[in-house]
Amino acid sequence: MSQFLYLYRMTAAARQEAMGTPERAQQSMQRWMKWMSDLEAKGHLKDRGQPLERTGKVVREQQAVTDGPYTEAKDLVGGYTIVEARDIDQAVELSYGCPILAGGGSVEVRPVMKMDF
Amino acid sequence: MELSEHLFRREAGRLVASLTRIFGVHNLLLAEDVVQDAFCRALEVWKVRGVPDNPAAWLMAVAKHRALDVVRRERTARTFAPELARVLESEWSLASAIDEAFTSSVIRDEQLRMMFSCCHPRLPEDAQIALVLNTLCGFGASEISRAFLTSRAAMEKRIARGKKVLANAQRLFDLSDAEFGARLSAVQRALYLLFNEGYHSGSAERTVREELCDEAIRLTMLLLDAPLTAQPDTYALAALMFLHAARLPTRLDADGDLNPLLEQDRSRWDVTLIERGRTLLEQASSGDEATPYHLEAAIAAVHAGSPSIDSTNWNAIVQLYDRLLSLRPSPVVALNRAVAIAQRDGPDTGLLAIRAIPDADRLRDYPFYPAAIGELELRRGNLESAARAFSAAVGLARNSLERRFLERRLHLAQATAHPAPPGQARRSAPARGCGSG
Numbered sequence: 001m002s003q004f005l006y007l008y009r010m011t012a013a014a015r016q017e018a019m020g021t022p023e024r025a026q027q028s029m030q031r032w033m034k035w036m037s038d039l040e041a042k043g044h045l046k047d048r049g050q051p052l053e054r055t056g057k058v059v060r061e062q063q064a065v066t067d068g069p070y071t072e073a074k075d076l077v078g079g080y081t082i083v084e085a086r087d088i089d090q091a092v093e094l095s096y097g098c099p100i101l102a103g104g105g106s107v108e109v110r111p112v113m114k115m116d117f
Numbered sequence: 118m119e120l121s122e123h124l125f126r127r128e129a130g131r132l133v134a135s136l137t138r139i140f141g142v143h144n145l146l147l148a149e150d151v152v153q154d155a156f157c158r159a160l161e162v163w164k165v166r167g168v169p170d171n172p173a174a175w176l177m178a179v180a181k182h183r184a185l186d187v188v189r190r191e192r193t194a195r196t197f198a199p200e201l202a203r204v205l206e207s208e209w210s211l212a213s214a215i216d217e218a219f220t221s222s223v224i225r226d227e228q229l230r231m232m233f234s235c236c237h238p239r240l241p242e243d244a245q246i247a248l249v250l251n252t253l254c255g256f257g258a259s260e261i262s263r264a265f266l267t268s269r270a271a272m273e274k275r276i277a278r279g280k281k282v283l284a285n286a287q288r289l290f291d292l293s294d295a296e297f298g299a300r301l302s303a304v305q306r307a308l309y310l311l312f313n314e315g316y317h318s319g320s321a322e323r324t325v326r327e328e329l330c331d332e333a334i335r336l337t338m339l340l341l342d343a344p345l346t347a348q349p350d351t352y353a354l355a356a357l358m359f360l361h362a363a364r365l366p367t368r369l370d371a372d373g374d375l376n377p378l379l380e381q382d383r384s385r386w387d388v389t390l391i392e393r394g395r396t397l398l399e400q401a402s403s404g405d406e407a408t409p410y411h412l413e414a415a416i417a418a419v420h421a422g423s424p425s426i427d428s429t430n431w432n433a434i435v436q437l438y439d440r441l442l443s444l445r446p447s448p449v450v451a452l453n454r455a456v457a458i459a460q461r462d463g464p465d466t467g468l469l470a471i472r473a474i475p476d477a478d479r480l481r482d483y484p485f486y487p488a489a490i491g492e493l494e495l496r497r498g499n500l501e502s503a504a505r506a507f508s509a510a511v512g513l514a515r516n517s518l519e520r521r522f523l524e525r526r527l528h529l530a531q532a533t534a535h536p537a538p539p540g541q542a543r544r545s546a547p548a549r550g551c552g553s554g
Contacts, residue, residue: 019157025156
């Protein structure tokens with residue numbers, strides 16, 4: 001089994017839409033809970049991960065610190081999860097059920113580099 | 118931890134009420150933004166960490182925190198609730214003022230004040246109901262428009278206009294105001310219409326309708342929770358809702374078709390709700406005034422207490438309709454009275470009573486007017502007249518539920534007039550139903 005990082009990306013508009021009304025918020029929440037618990041039940045959930053604030057700083061050479069271009073960014077990383085899968089194909093397949101997709105967001109699937117040298 | 122049903126919708130109404138207490142009703146949109154923000158945070162955090170043990174408390178903590186931020190950041194640029202101006206100005210009292218706005222007794226009072234504010238006399242009744250559903254019950258414009266058969270855009274406009282009226286009011290309605298009595302009547306009326314929409318509407322999906330009834334009952338119980346608004350007619354209104362809600366499980370048959378009162382399986386009526394309705398009706402009788410809510414509840418109580426159509430005390434029902442008519446003359450009430458007379462004295466007398474309705478022309482577009490005539494003609498064996506009346510009723514049907522019901526009655530009249538060969542008979546109910554229950 002290999003590990004993969006899911007980065008949840010979403011535009012502000014999609015986020016707004018997913019939360020548009022309390023009933024929609026409820027439905028979004030339920031879909032996320034179901035998807036997560038399915039991953040867990042099948043033994044794919046390595047680390048539930050953390051949510052990320054939408055603000056932050058970007059640091060460059062010579063301590064050039066700027067506020068991140070987060071508010072303007074098309075799709076912001078809103079959080080991450082680490083899953084375990086046979087290969088990237090399976091990791092991608094597992095992400096198909098992620099509720100963020102229905103709301104216009106995306107999941108970036110990145111293999112965690114293996115240190116088996 | 119499971120997510121309880123309608124958690125977000127329920128909490129939205131409570132949080133908006135508290136935040137509006139702090140920000141002032143003219144900043145209602147700001148209050149809604151804060152709630153929306155709290156929900157976004159909840160979604161992001163809960164989806165990875167799971168739902169906390171007390172999700173309502175979690176949401177409230179986030180909303181409080183945000184409220185504190187907003188007031189600190191904007192108190193020089195914005196005016197907040199005029200009643201709280203002094204305490205919000207000072208860091209000494211700010212946090213405790215915000216804490217207080219979120220205590221359960223204040224939340225209840227603020228929801229009441231919000232309800233009273235939404236029923237502003239400058240707003241038409243449909244706008245009042247839309248506002249109540251939006252700000253107090255957490256329904257979005259699209260959800261409300263589905264229940265009321267209007268477009269989402271039209272509903273958004275209606276809600277936005279209503280919020281403008283609220284914002285211009287500057288402060289939430291003061292419950293000790295001299296106009297309190299008149300405003301309480303408007304609130305009761307809005308809740309009555311909200312319940313009716315849920316109970317009678319054939320347009321929306323079943324679950325939506327049940328939610329409207331639930332919300333009407335919840336808000337009416339909120340009125341009963343506060344001494345000022347717990348008046349005899351509020352008890353009567355609550356009684357009426359419980360007694361009707363008891364019959365909700367049988368209003369539609371297994372195919373989802375309208376099932377008239379006379380054909381409902383009374384063993385499936387909810388006895389707990391009937392009991393609560395009865396108790397409330399007793400509590401409503403503390404004054405000596407009988408309002409239309411009292412009479413409507415009393416009629417519902419007679420039905421609820423009758424094990425069958427034949428054992429129903431139709432005489433009592435006719436008399437209650439007589440009193441209701443004298444209090445609130447209405448052709449629809451007169452029609453219901455005529456149907457009760459038909460049950461008591463037979464279809465001939467019932468038809469005479471229908472023909473005697475003075476302002477029957479106001480029932481021109483009401484499908485159950487010709488439908489009632491059709492039922493009585495059917496019972497008299499005048500099948501051609503019955504079919505004509507039902508056919509007119511089908512033409513007036515306001516939604517598919519009514520249409521299917523009336524078509525069934527029409528086919529019954531036609532099939533009885535020209536019996537089909539055995540085996541081809543249409544599925545139909547016995548020829549005794551009247552009205553839509």
